[in-house]
Amino acid sequence: MAAPLLEIKDLVTVFHTSDGRLPAVDGVSLSIERGQTLGLVGESGCGKSVTAMSTLRLVSSPGRIESGSIMFTTEGESIDLVTTPEKQLRQVRGGRIGMIFQEPMTSLNPVFTIGNQIAEAVQLHRKVSRSEARSRALEMLHLVRLADPEQRLDAYPHQLSGGMRQRVMIAIALACEPDLIIADEPTTALDVTIQAQILELLDDLRSRLGTAILLITHDLGVVAETCDDVAVMYAGRIVEQASAVELFSRPLHPYTIGLLQARPNVDARDSGPLETIPGMVPPPQDFPSGCRFHPRCSHAREPQCNVEPPSLREVSPGHFVRCHFAEEINS
Amino acid sequence: MSEQNPQTDPPLLQVKGLETHFPIRKGLLRRQVGSVKAVDGVTFDIPRGKTLGLVGESGCGKTTVGRSLLRLVEPTGGEVLFDNHAVRKENARSLRSLRRRMQIVFQDPYGSLNPRMKIRSILEEGLILHRLGERSARLEQMEQALERTGLSPAVLERYPHEFSGGQRQRIAIARALVLKPEFLVLDEPVSALDVSIQAQVINLLKELKQELGLTYLFISHDLSVVEYLADNVAVMYLGQIVESAEAGQLCQQPLHPYTLALFSAVPSVEVKNRRQRIVLAGDVPSPSRPPAGCRFHPRCPLAETVCREVEPPQVDLAGHRFHCHVASRELERCGGDAAKTSVVMQAAITAATSDSTEPHSAVSQRMSLDHQ
Numbered sequence: 001m002a003a004p005l006l007e008i009k010d011l012v013t014v015f016h017t018s019d020g021r022l023p024a025v026d027g028v029s030l031s032i033e034r035g036q037t038l039g040l041v042g043e044s045g046c047g048k049s050v051t052a053m054s055t056l057r058l059v060s061s062p063g064r065i066e067s068g069s070i071m072f073t074t075e076g077e078s079i080d081l082v083t084t085p086e087k088q089l090r091q092v093r094g095g096r097i098g099m100i101f102q103e104p105m106t107s108l109n110p111v112f113t114i115g116n117q118i119a120e121a122v123q124l125h126r127k128v129s130r131s132e133a134r135s136r137a138l139e140m141l142h143l144v145r146l147a148d149p150e151q152r153l154d155a156y157p158h159q160l161s162g163g164m165r166q167r168v169m170i171a172i173a174l175a176c177e178p179d180l181i182i183a184d185e186p187t188t189a190l191d192v193t194i195q196a197q198i199l200e201l202l203d204d205l206r207s208r209l210g211t212a213i214l215l216i217t218h219d220l221g222v223v224a225e226t227c228d229d230v231a232v233m234y235a236g237r238i239v240e241q242a243s244a245v246e247l248f249s250r251p252l253h254p255y256t257i258g259l260l261q262a263r264p265n266v267d268a269r270d271s272g273p274l275e276t277i278p279g280m281v282p283p284p285q286d287f288p289s290g291c292r293f294h295p296r297c298s299h300a301r302e303p304q305c306n307v308e309p310p311s312l313r314e315v316s317p318g319h320f321v322r323c324h325f326a327e328e329i330n331s
Numbered sequence: 332m333s334e335q336n337p338q339t340d341p342p343l344l345q346v347k348g349l350e351t352h353f354p355i356r357k358g359l360l361r362r363q364v365g366s367v368k369a370v371d372g373v374t375f376d377i378p379r380g381k382t383l384g385l386v387g388e389s390g391c392g393k394t395t396v397g398r399s400l401l402r403l404v405e406p407t408g409g410e411v412l413f414d415n416h417a418v419r420k421e422n423a424r425s426l427r428s429l430r431r432r433m434q435i436v437f438q439d440p441y442g443s444l445n446p447r448m449k450i451r452s453i454l455e456e457g458l459i460l461h462r463l464g465e466r467s468a469r470l471e472q473m474e475q476a477l478e479r480t481g482l483s484p485a486v487l488e489r490y491p492h493e494f495s496g497g498q499r500q501r502i503a504i505a506r507a508l509v510l511k512p513e514f515l516v517l518d519e520p521v522s523a524l525d526v527s528i529q530a531q532v533i534n535l536l537k538e539l540k541q542e543l544g545l546t547y548l549f550i551s552h553d554l555s556v557v558e559y560l561a562d563n564v565a566v567m568y569l570g571q572i573v574e575s576a577e578a579g580q581l582c583q584q585p586l587h588p589y590t591l592a593l594f595s596a597v598p599s600v601e602v603k604n605r606r607q608r609i610v611l612a613g614d615v616p617s618p619s620r621p622p623a624g625c626r627f628h629p630r631c632p633l634a635e636t637v638c639r640e641v642e643p644p645q646v647d648l649a650g651h652r653f654h655c656h657v658a659s660r661e662l663e664r665c666g667g668d669a670a671k672t673s674v675v676m677q678a679a680i681t682a683a684t685s686d687s688t689e690p691h692s693a694v695s696q697r698m699s700l701d702h703q
Contacts, residue, residue: 043525147613161614162389191388191552193611196596200610218525221598225608248600260600262530264559273534274559277527280495 003073004031005212006055006180011068013047013054015284022284024050024063026236029312030214032180037206037213039227039244041220041259045281047236048216052182055214056093057081072096074179095125098173098211102185104165108157114141114168115153121175140171144201163194167201174205184216199226220259224248232256235282235292238312242319252315252326254297291324299325342376343414343514343546344400349373350408351392351399355619367619369395371570372409377563379513382540382547384561384578386554386593390615392570393550397516400548401433402426413514431461434507438519440499444491450502451487457510476509479542480535497528501535508539514546521556533560554597558582566590569626570618576651584673586651586658588631588680591673609680625656632683633657633676 013025025047032038042048053059055070070081074096081089093099101107109117118137122128128136134153141149144167157165166186173181183202187195203226206213215227223230224244231241232253240253251257261275279296282288288295294305304324312322323329351370354363369392377383387393399406402418411418416429437443444453454473458464464472474484480501491499500520507515517536521529537560539545551557557564558578565575566589574587585591595609611630616622625643628634635657643654646662648669653659658676665671 043527163614191615192554192596193388193592194614195598196608196610197612199598200608219598220526220600224600225598259526262526263555263600264530264533265555273537274530276530276534280497280528281525 003071003078005034005073006214007031007069007071007073008051008055009069009071011051011054011070012066013050013059014064014066016062016064019285023066023236023287024284025054026287027068028233028236028238030231030238030241032212032214034179034212035206035210036229037203037215037227039223039230040214040216040233041218041223041230042233043218043281045283046233048233049184051233052099052184052214052216055081055182056097056099057089058093072180091125094121094173094178095176096178096180098176098178098181100166100169100173100181100183100186102188104162104169104189105157107169108165110157113154113156114160118168118172118175121172125176136175137171140175141168143174143205144168144171146171162190163197166190166194166198170198170201170205174209174211177209178211180212180214182214182216185218186215187222188217188219195222202226220248220263232259235287236284237292237322238320239293239322240320241312246316246319250319252319252321252329253293253323254299254329255293257329258296291322299323299329301325340379341415343379344377344548345412346373346375346396346400346409347412348409349396349399349406349411351395351404352407365619367617368570368621369618370399370406371618371621373567373570373572375565375572375575377514377546377548379546380540380544381562382549382560384557384564385548385550385567386552386557386564387567388552388593388615390618391567392618393552393567394518396567397435397518397548397550400516401430401435403435427461431457431463431510432512433514433516434510434512435516435518436500436503436507436520438522440496440503440523443503444499446491448490449487450489450491453491453502454487454506454509457506461510463510472509472511473505476505479508479539480505495528496524497532500524500532504532504535504539508543512545514548516548516550518550519552520549522551522553529556536560554593566593569615569621571626571654572652573627573655574651574653580651580669584651584669586662586669586673586676587627587653587655588633588657588676589627590653591677591680609684625654632680 008028008030011025011028012023015022015024028051040048040051050059054065059065065082068082071078072081115134115137118140119133122133122136138149138153141152146152146164146167187198190198202213205211217223227244230244230247231238234255240256251260258277262277264274277296290306290308291310294300310322310324312320315321315326349370350372352366352368355365355367356362357364373396375383385393385396395404398404400411406419413429413433418429421429455469458469458472473487477484477486482501521532524532533556540547549557549560561578563575564578564581565572568589574590585594592609592611613630616629622629624640625638628638637656643656645652645654646659651669658672661675662672665675
């Protein structure tokens with residue numbers, strides 16, 4: 001079997017601060033196949049964005065990738081993004097791997113036209129003339145279905161709405177035909193009807209261009225609607241991983257179950273208060289011993305849960321859970 | 332809104348034709364060249380002890396409605412009756428005493444608490460302003476309010492930065508409760524919170540409402556939260572309410588194309604039955620130049636000639652109110668059966684949106700209409 005497009009193994013990213021060594025990402029392993037969408041879900045502070053930033057080695061000081069490997073395989077050639085020289089990595093960033101950030105308002109440069117910004121991405125990675133880059137930019141705006149692309153080419157970011165800016169971000173990310181797009185909360189700042197447009201667009205581009213997507217989000221609904229596979233993160237670790245269909249029909253980790261039950265809906269209205277997960281996500285300086293979820297878990301039992309850190313085990317084919325009692329919770 | 336029992340009191344809050352327009356000024360003389368019609372003729376009632384959920388996308392005017400009720404921004408037209416007091420006609424002094432009874436909780440718990448004030452001063456400010464009680468009585472009231480929101484009195488001596496988002500929102504709720512209000516405007520109170528924390532705050536709001544008999548205007552862009560908390564729901568688009576009904580009725584039998592699209596756009600975790608998502612074209616137009624006729628027509632997949640020219644009148648079907656030419660015609664055809672009409676509308680929209688085999692041109696056409 002060919003190597004997956006991206007394979008993260010035992011990634012550890014730490015921040016050295018006055019509070020000591022904080023492992024924001026603590027042994028995360030993920031893999032993405034070509035043309036697939038992997039959803040990485042979790043609440044704020046669980047380490048999902050740091051995982052994404054680590055993948056492109058964009059974590060800045062005091063953060064540092066301490067160990068692990070990130071193998072990226074294209075055209076039969078594998079490179080480790082953790083150790084590859086900066087010069088080669090620059091070819092990968094924006095070239096083979098595109099990135100879409102949450103805030104389209106702040107990630108576009110306000111003093112350049114959007115045509116310039118897309119053309120810049122093309123010229124950095126391809127030997128093309130300015131006019132060729134410009135026509136490529138126009139082509140990209142057509143591809144992401146921005147209205148009036150000819151006129152918008154010379155527009156500045158402030159002249160566009162949030163949804164249009166996010167389309168431009170996607171155009172920049174796709175300009176060099178990357179094999180992988182890392183999308184960090186691409187729709188969080190948008191309204192639901194605009195979110196639906198952007199998700200539809202991403203899915204359409206994935207099926208037409210075969211681009212794999214690593215989608216980072218806190219919204220389980222977005223994951224359920226767009227992803228093939230899902231990994232749930234909690235306190236720097238992956239606690240459950242499975243195909244989307246499997247995870248949502250048979251969640252096994254108490255945290256995943258808690259997140260799903262905490263979602264309000266009209267059917268739950270007359271059945272009393274919402275199920276909640278007591279307490280809150282611990283910051284990295286006070287990660288609990290044993291299972292990091294045990295202080296908030298209703299199934300937690302001493303002495304296992306508070307002492308022994310559970311490993312991520314395969315409970316059924318393709319379904320991985322980090323819980324001592326996954327089988328019991330399921331039955 | 333609908334089930335007004337004639338024997339009970341009139342609704343606690345009655346809003347009739349509320350308008351809040353912001354002037355656009357230009358030039359040396361700051362002459363008014365136009366206005367942003369943020370709220371443009373909004374009418375609703377909230378009976379005592381009930382919750383009205385106000386939903387809509389950014390820029391639809393829902394926040395301005397909330398602020399206009401308390402006159403945090405001055406409405407430019409219409410009527411607001413709070414417990415039979417005409418809020419718009421009150422002078423500064425009587426408005427202040429009304430505001431003790433109407434409080435507001437804002438969206439961003441990071442921006443709404445002054446970082447330089449201790450929680451004690453934040454909570455006490457309102458009590459002092461309204462001259463409520465002596466020092467010891469004030470302390471008692473503050474402790475009560477904190478306890479109600481699940482915080483210990485020890486937080487009084489701490490500063491906002493020492494708390495997490497969920498705790499800050501509890502403090503903001505305690506600040507509103509300390510004045511013993513009857514009516515709360517909740518402006519996106521859980522939007523900035525994580526899912527597990529969101530559920531805790533939602534439960535708290537529900538509990539408080541039952542225990543204290545509070546009346547809420549719950550403003551949110553999140554339909555699932557509104558469905559869960561509200562008794563009645565009103566959907567806003569471009570400064571107007573396009574559809575309103577009892578919460579269950581609205582969720583199960585939405586009639587307005589915008590409501591239908593809004594519901595279908597909410598991502599669901601039911602993987603097995605991924606719904607046919609209705610994807611609306613374009614963005615919300617600017618409220619300074621709302622489209623003629625039905626304001627939704629440039630984005631509506633079912634828009635007809637009449638929609639572009641005539642503003643749709645309100646249809647009231649036993650409390651289920653909506654403004655839509657197409658839906659009212661279909662309702663007539665279905666013999667006044669809302670359930671059937673809702674299914675027909677859903678099918679028509681699904682057909683109309685998936686029909687466009689050349690989505691590119693159709694989309695850009697409609698989008699360019701939006702931006703003209």
